[in-house]
Amino acid sequence: MSCNDLTEILKISLDNDGRLIDYSLKKLTCDRAVADSALLLDILKGRTADEILAVSIESLSPEEPPKDNTDEYLQVKHLQAVQSGLEVLMGHREGRSDNHCLIDTISHGLEGTELTARIKFDFQTENIKSCSEIAKEKIDSQK
Numbered sequence: 293m294s295c296n297d298l299t300e301i302l303k304i305s306l307d308n309d310g311r312l313i314d315y316s317l318k319k320l321t322c323d324r325a326v327a328d329s330a331l332l333l334d335i336l337k338g339r340t341a342d343e344i345l346a347v348s349i350e351s352l353s354p355e356e357p358p359k360d361n362t363d364e365y366l367q368v369k370h371l372q373a374v375q376s377g378l379e380v381l382m383g384h385r386e387g388r389s390d391n392h393c394l395i396d397t398i399s400h401g402l403e404g405t406e407l408t409a410r411i412k413f414d415f416q417t418e419n420i421k422s423c424s425e426i427a428k429e430k431i432d433s434q435k
Contacts, residue, residue, distance in 0.1 A: 300411045302377045302393075307404040310340050317373050317411070331370045341378045347371065373411045381407050 305313040315336070316329040335353055336344055349368050376393040379385040385393070396408040 302373050302409045302411045304377050304407045377409050
């Protein structure tokens with residue numbers, strides 16, 4: 293897969309009460325974090341899936357609004373990724389290839405439930421530069 297692929301891997305861990313323990317959002321091609329791999333974990337941790345699905349970007353952290361458009365974009369991306377994964381996990385949406393959330397695995401054990409999914413958002417992709425595009429721009433600017 294080329295570095296131009298914007299697909300991401302979402303991993304969600306819930307405890308046996310359905311509360312978020314952990315999540316991560318990383319690039320599929322290089323396993324690098326999308327900003328911080330768990331950008332919203334401090335805010336979402338301990339909430340149930342239903343509580344997270346009810347969260348809006350405006351209600352996330354009113355005392356600490358996004359610093360700039362990039363920060364806001366990344367918060368929206370993380371929130372929508374987690375919400376999409378939870379919607380599929382709870383049966384509100386199908387996790388298949390024609391949706392932006394494609395389930396890879398769901399497992400349940402003594403520790404709780406884990407979901408791994410591929411996420412591909414179509415919004416704002418024209419404004420996102422891949423690592424290879426950024427590297428090319430740096431090389432071109434040095435000429």
